Amino acid sequence: MPTPLPARPAQRVQLPAEFDDELRARLAALDTASDAHAREQRPENTVLAYRADWKTWTKFCEQLQVPVTAATRGTLRAFVEYLWKYEERAYSTVDRKLAGVAVTLRQEYDVVINKRDTKSARELLKDYRRQAEKDKEPARGRGKAPAMRVDALRQIVDKCGDDIFGVRDRAMLLLGFAIAARRAELAGLRLRNIVEDPDGNGLLVHVRVSKTDPRTVPVPYGTNPATCPVRAWKTWVERAQITDPDRHAFRAIHATGSVQPKGITPARVGDIITAAGARARIEVLFTGHSVRSGMATEARRAKKDPKAIAQITGHKPNSKVLHGYMQIVDQWDEDDNALVGIGL
Template identity: 40%
Template sequence: MTNADQSVTTSTTDRQAVIPPPGRFDAETEARLDGIDRDATKHVEDNRPEKTRNGYAADWRAWEAFCRETSLPPLAVRSGTLVLFTEWCWIQPGYKAGLFMAPSTIDRRLAGVVVTGRRQHRLQLAVDVAEEARALLKAKVKAMEKAGEQRGRGPAPALLVRHMEKIAATLPDNLSGVRDLSLMTMDFAIAGREHEVGWLRERHITEDPEGRGLIVDVRISKNFPRVVQVPYGSRAHLCPVRSWRRWREASGIGADPDGFAYRRLHSRYHTVMEAGLDAESVGDVITRLGERAGLDIRPTGHSPRRGLVTESSRAGNPDAVAEKQGGWAKGSKVMRTYREDDDGFAENALHGVL
């Protein structure tokens, strides 16, 4: 081999040695890409609804507390540790003295831990990493129901049309009453979540060009942002279109289209303030309306959402209609549980028999 040949071989070998493996780059580029990844994760998290962010943060704090008690590293999110976490959650106190944590809360804790592990800590977790933990939780729920044990508050009761009739009859004839009627009927009409209603801006609620009602652009949503068409109601006193127009005119919020659609009212002067209603405040309004009307249920901020599904089912509307209205995924099992209690009368073996 000549010196030239040896030089070429050495040069080629040297060049091959500095070629990074597939998908890897030099240290400076890798550091920059890692920074972009971190910023992207933070940007996505910052654009999630506040309630979702707070929920995930609470789930991870519970996981960290479990890890401290069991001397496990917080990043050890595995099938077995999630099973142990489920057992640990099962004996934790719930929201009310004397009650333990609700199964739905534990299920959400599992989801929050897995999501946080993947997104914030870059853990490579299997799709079914929580499968065994949820199987254990399901078995515990069956045993709980068999024993007649009560955990948590249970599902929110549905706010039905008959309930809203009673509420409307008790509303004061002032700005507070006008706002609360519009908030309640709008919440019902769009099958809204508390944070969806609280985050609505005045410009997100527009008149249909053909005069058929309102077009509501739900920009901030836990799952799927959506545009909801809200037609006129057959009951003028419960019509979401008419009540919105009355609130918009009485409050003067039309002068600030970027402002919140539903505002706080000054506690003393009852004037409209710039601040909007957060998710908890929206729920508080619905609960307060139910208490004032002396309803046979204690409605929460989720009650109008359940109520629309129930009333829509009673009216014979297809499930797909309610799914679109409330932003559920196609074939949502959760949405169908909202009308399960009512199915026994709509579909009954006694029809046409007695």
């Protein structure tokens, strides 16, 4: 038998109260750097939304005459009532504002809201929604973005010009469709996030700025060169002459046609998608989310497995949102529509 190694003497664990000033300074610097990195990973529209959520909460607290840090069960329920009944906000907006307030309180004031208090506020919100549905009130909010189907996508990219604006818009639309991108995800892409597959199969797109978990989408060459996202991307990179891996993949363009160093905002991405649809005279008013819903819808229509679709969209396989995309297609399928094949 091998001779056992002598046991090492147990080392005393140093407690935080015993840290010296030099260690505290290094840990503080690490905290600051990690906070900055976390902020950089957050989509710009999420940052702006949280800022707006906090502004709403501040206004509400002033009216209620309580400190902004007083996030209790009572104040949170009152906040929900205020948003739902008096400001007539959509369900998703109220739910997000609760999240935005919680995030800001935790990050800026070190105040952590009791989970039971947050749950009670959300339960009240669900009660309001159930009552609204029972009373058959009109749906609030903008509703789902219309899906940009492949036939519409073909018409749209065909109307993108051959100038630098058209080259960028074509690449953005096709790549956005291929990775089922939210507008913030397209705006957040850096050049380093889009790389060629080593075996020449297409592109590997690393979606790092996302409201959900990061994902990597393998984008193959398209069978139709006119709608191939890989070819469109390569054309844009060549024409724009962008090489800095840390700068945005899609850039602002000056009226003179000069490609700018700065990227475009999520709102601008949505505007470009909407304008491209209007330019092609598509009757449907597409929005920044339309390429995402369009990809999921078309993939399901092609009988792709929901798990395969979820890997591209970043949804959980049992996601209610993803299931909603499925229903758009499945409602006419003989296996899912009880009226098909019964002899009518």
